[in-house]
Amino acid sequence: MSSPSRRDPDQDAEVIVVGAGPAGSTAATYLARAGIDVLLLEKTTFPRDKVCGDGLTPRGVKQLIDLGIDISPEAGWARSRGLRILTGDLTLELDWPELSSYPPYGLARTRHDFDDLLARTAQKAGARLYEQTAVTGAITDERTGRVIGVRAKTGPEKTPVSYRAPLVLACDGVSARLALSVGIDKHDKRPMGVAVRRYYKSPRHDDPFIEGHLELWDRSDPRDPKLLPGYGWAFPLGDGTVNVGLGILSTSKAFRSTDYRALLRSWLDGTPEEWGYREENAVGKIGGAGLPMGFNRTPHYRDGLLLLGDAGGMVSPFNGEGIQSAMESAQLAAECVVQALARPEGPSRERALEAYPLALKEEMGGYYRLGNLFAKAIGNPKVMRAATKYGLRINSLLPLVYKGLSGCYDARGGDGVDRLIAAASRVTPSA
Ligand SMILES: Cc1cc2nc3c(=O)[nH]c(=O)nc-3n(C[C@H](O)[C@H](O)[C@H](O)COP(=O)(O)OP(=O)(O)OC[C@H]3O[C@@H](n4cnc5c(N)ncnc54)[C@H](O)[C@@H]3O)c2cc1C
CATH class of the missing domain: 3.50.50.60 (FAD/NAD(P)-binding domain)
Incomplete structure (x- = not known):
């Protein structure tokens, strides 16, 4: 003691x-x-x-539970039931998986x-x-x-x-x-990321899904727009605001030349007006930082x-x-x-x-x-394009993509998808 x-x-x-x-x-x-x-x-x-x-x-929620922290909505937490993915004309709503290792929210x-x-x-x-x-x-x-x-x-x-x-x-x-x-x-040689975010007052503040937007375009050369390796997010906070931002990987050629704040603004200007992601609803400034990965x-x-x-x-x-x-x-x-x-x-x-x-x-x-390896691969705009265009349209691949990207899988036991991710993690050679 x-x-x-x-x-x-x-x-x-x-x-x-x-x-x-x-x-x-x-x-x-x-x-x-x-x-x-x-x-x-x-x-x-x-x-x-x-x-x-x-x-x-x-x-991450598991970590709070392990610490014994009160994570009830009454204690000020916004709870999500899953992830909504938007890419092109496709919208998917996926509940968090039922697993033995992590809670389903x-x-x-x-x-x-x-x-x-x-x-x-x-x-x-x-x-x-x-x-x-x-x-x-x-x-x-x-x-x-x-x-x-x-x-x-x-x-x-x-x-x-x-x-x-x-x-x-x-x-x-x-x-x-x-x-x-x-x-x-x-x-x-390991990937880095950059992410920027801002808070907006929005009617979507109590949406039960967090959101991932997979299409972020670099239009700096209008003749050759490129799909960037990264995604935009909207995380509802239940307090009248939504945290909206985007993150990009260092593996694309556009990484150093991109103006991330301008990219955030132009992406949000293209979202429906009623979502509220506009200058007049912004709370505070755009903030950004590096992501060491x-x-x-x-x-x-x-x-x-x-x-x-x-x-x-x-x-x-x-x-x-x-x-x-x-x-x-x-x-x-x-x-x-x-x-x-x-x-x-x-x-x-x-x-x-x-x-x-x-x-x-x-x-x-x-x-x-x-x-x-994934970060390196999607740094190629063609691979990123193929992944967003086809990867999410093949229903049988969805659980694999979802669990793999979110890291929410059972490393021990679990179903076939969990075992596949765990096995792939074990056999992947050092990058
Ligand atoms: C825009 C953006 C969005 C992100 N979104 C998410 C997300 O939604 N979910 C998620 O899981 N992760 C997200 N991340 C990543 C996440 O923020 C970090 O990975 C996480 O904060 C790491 O925690 P940490 O305790 O290691 O470091 P930090 O949270 O950075 O904490 C470091 C602490 O050390 C203090 N400190 C620094 N230098 C010193 C010093 N010299 N002396 C004393 N104290 C010092 C700092 O003040 C700080 O309190 C995001 C990052 C960014 C930039």
Whole structure:
């Protein structure tokens, strides 16, 4: 159980968690519940906005259930029964699948509320949250190179401080400042994405389906319009607004030259007027950020530093979801750290920590390798066109496409489709 005596007098915590997004707050919660003395450092102050689509598929919902969070509509969650896919003249409404691993519904909630709720959950569990504390880099042991703490600037005066702990979790999102400070760079061959979004007041705010629009056209050369590898979404929030946005993969030629904000506007101008996605109904500005995908930053464990969530490039190359994988990585990391801290420093503890990247590989590695190939393939506009035109019109393929793209399948057991996705994930070679 928790005991300050377990912490060395020259250390500030048993574990330092950097960043209180979904990865950091989830990890801090599990660690604190296991009796670990956790310091959770966050550069902003809650509640705060975070650019995101605010949507969770059933796989993400499972993470909230595991944490014991009240996910009832009364507690402020918008619930979805499935996904509506729109492409050309085709509209499909697909309920979330019945599975043993995940519930048959999705959720949405603004990150303004969601991240605040998760951070408070970590605090309630016993983690010490220091807000307005921006970590600037790792402190390493000169002799061994091991990460033994972090430097930060804290408070309105940005006062330099340092904190020490035997283990540090990098949960600082796509900027990955902590990993970079110890030379863990991203792999440029893995896909990246860019996504932009805006809130609109809309009568569709309580639509029971979340929506995916598969046709995003780059018309920069009017003689040669190209179908972009990505999709537009509309995630109803049940509070009078809808989160509407789009995400594009780096695998297309248009990736660097596209003006994403202009693309969002031109796509929405083409949607029916009564949906309300027009300037006069917009709430706030268009926000955008990068999506680090398919394990584009590894190793996920080295010398006392674990990478979680976006910091470890864990956004799904299939659908751009990153909350659920951030929380899954947190659950796995916490399990390994709890075991590690129960062992003496040295090889035995290292063995427990090495289990973290292995567990990640087992949970997501094969599926992401498959996703990286998928991202590469649809970067070719002809393949993307064929996929949207024919892939969704073959009824027998639908469950495969739906479960595969959403990541909602039973990795163990399940039906034939689940087994096929699980097998394909296992046999896909490294990209
Ligand atoms: C437009 C857009 C739409 C998206 N839509 C969805 C979606 O609908 N569903 C989905 O699942 N995913 C979506 N994603 C991806 C998702 O937002 C991320 O994958 C997810 O937030 C990753 O969680 P994280 O905890 O790893 O990182 P983050 O959520 O980025 O959290 C990192 C935290 O660390 C803090 N931090 C950063 N640097 C420091 C520092 N130096 N010191 C201290 N603290 C620091 C930040 O303030 C932040 O609180 C979307 C992304 C974008 C850009």
